[in-house]
Amino acid sequence: MTVPDVFSPAKLGPLTLRNRTIKSATFEHMAPGALVSDDLIEFHRAHAAGGVGMTTVAYCAVAPEGRTERDQILMRPEALPGLRRLAEAVHAEGAAISAQIGHAGPVANGKSNGVHALAASRAFSPLSMQKIRSATHADIERVTRAHADAALLAAEAGFDAVEIHFGHNYLASSFLSPLLNKRKDEYGGSLENRAKVARGAARAVREAVGDRIAILAKLNMEDGVRGGFQIEESLQVARWLEQDGSLDALELTAGSSLLNPMYLFRGEAPVKEFAATFSQPLKLGVQLSGKKFIREYPYQEAFLLESARRFREALRLPLVLLGGVSTRATMDLAMAEGFEFVAMARALLREPDLINRLQKDPETPSLCTHCNKCMPTIFTKTHCVLA
Template sequence: MTQTTPRAHDVPDVLAPAKLGPVTLRNRIIKAATYEGLSRKSLVTDELIEFHVRHAAGGVGMTTVAYCAVAPEGRTDRRQILWTPEALPGLRKLTEAVHAEGAAVAAQIGHAGPVANPKSNRLPALAPNRNFHATTTSFTKAATRDDLTRIVAAHAHAATMAIEAGFDAVEIHLGHNYLASSFLSPKVNHRKDEYGGSLANRARLSRDITRAVRDAVGDRIAITAKLNMDDGVPGGFWLDEAIKVAQWIEQDGSLDALELTAGSSLLNPMYLFKGDAPLREFAAVMKQPVKLGVKIVGKHFLRAYPYKDAYLLEDARQIRAAVKMPLILLGGITNKQVMDQAMSEGFEFVAMARALLREPDLINRIKADDSVTSLCIHCNKCMTAIYGGTHCVLTGPLIAQPPVPSARNAQS
């Protein structure tokens, strides 16, 4: 496929206001969902609010709260936010604080599926099929049709609660081999029913979820989704199928924008991040026997991949050529030059994560001087910092918390 570059006068200014569905953002830069490790008992904390206020004050158009599970068994750890009436006061306090800084705020909603931690949740992790996973030394439970019907409805319920809590948008998690993504993957999904086999069947859950959310909220808030382009494992979901799924979702009219991602929290977590693989740091925060496993075979699971700016752009161009809906470019967005390149190639928004962990005020600094470049060195040690409150290890933690014994939370 070929990519048509917009004419120069059609290229939007990434720092100017832009519409995302019914919402107007003050610029086209989104703080991507990164699990903060700052919620407790599935509720918002003051530290979580401060985390997002720092990014809002730093100049982003919208910050994304990760990860807000739609069902108790859908958490990667039991501390994660769960959509319950008890969570609403804290969520309202968070959205009000972000709005006071002039930014919009999104809630990432989803079900972790096989990436969930059944020992922490004290509930079985759901997956397309029953499988053993070494990182939690447990078996997943094959999701029944009733389970899937319940989970689709739970996404819709979460989106309506997000409106009540004051969120401007929801981001539906269809990536990283969380539940919907695990159904998309032919490597993980071996079902023989209407949810397995053909791509149309494997995409059924993702499309049901996005349509249910749209039906529930209409145009009251923006709806985006995070979709894998590539699982990063042989035999997994890959770009050719991602293009078709993106086209189907566009035809459904269920989303205002699609954020393009890659990698599998289940099978290849470093594939998304690129850069160093912090094996020693992961081993240091793990409990036995996972600690020993990381030391012995971690290099086979946590592989290092070369970093370059806009490292997902090459694949994302093929999605861009195949659909007309707004797209959000993620991966290696570190400076104004890269942002401008994304705009010139037809992407409507960019999403940033690690660079903003290093410098929450980076966008304000870029506004003042467009030659500013991120100080992030892509060491990826921030991935291990989630166990004490996500932060750049070069700048220090926002707050310390007890370690959470799971290596799979980092990818939101």
């Protein structure tokens, strides 16, 4: 097999990217009123100008209660003009643009949104100090349709792709998790039942947009939580998604925004910085018990590769390798291992032009220190504190 150059063009469904690098979704907190702002446009324009093949706009919620908090893009007609300006700005720099669409489920802040969060099963949210409702059949049908409507809106706005969020214990992921899903109906119990929400959303998006735009999904390989979604079950869900023909590519992720966020990020745990973003009593809670929730995992390049290899062996579907991609050597390794694309986040927050510089000099080192102090900035405007 000929190993492709990571900076060569690549097909992604109906789309051709100028190279195989993707700016992965990182919540920007630049959408006051749940609408696109000039700051958000400049954020993604800079990444496009920096050389990525495609940039991903984070957390475009498909329903009002599906936002992590109120100032997150809500996919509705009022958002269309801003989304169009955003797509045009990215296209002017030669990159493609994707919208990460999804429903935050139990990760949503019901107090901020003014409506209770939804999940597979009832629970209590320490974030909003409110009950999380168990999604009814009507809720599931509504949210499934909303994914299709959001994809259509993205296509109308000129976006090249959508990425459906099935990870991090968001709504679909909460259904997949045997720890969070305690239902006794047709959406609980067996893996086949727990996968119905994710598969239904992907099918609805494909039926709505056909081949107008590319369709990706972000899927947890594992939650990183005892009793949660594990890799063997994830492999089977990935096989089903491939068989359904609803996706053009799968981006492999891990961790739980609800229960173990650092399982995805690795590196230093910024407990002090997270605590500083909250008011009392949540601030005190993070100070006292934050290290139990914001656990620290050592950083290494390509830290999700070992698990991702199992998906590469099991699937023919194009795969996006995420996690610890910050050097040309790691990108080349991903290509050699058979991954079609690589996704980056923290390294590009530090240096939006890293891709351009790597193309000029493959030995260019990343300046990202993996301190993860960018993570608490999602509550203001996401940025690297060292830049």
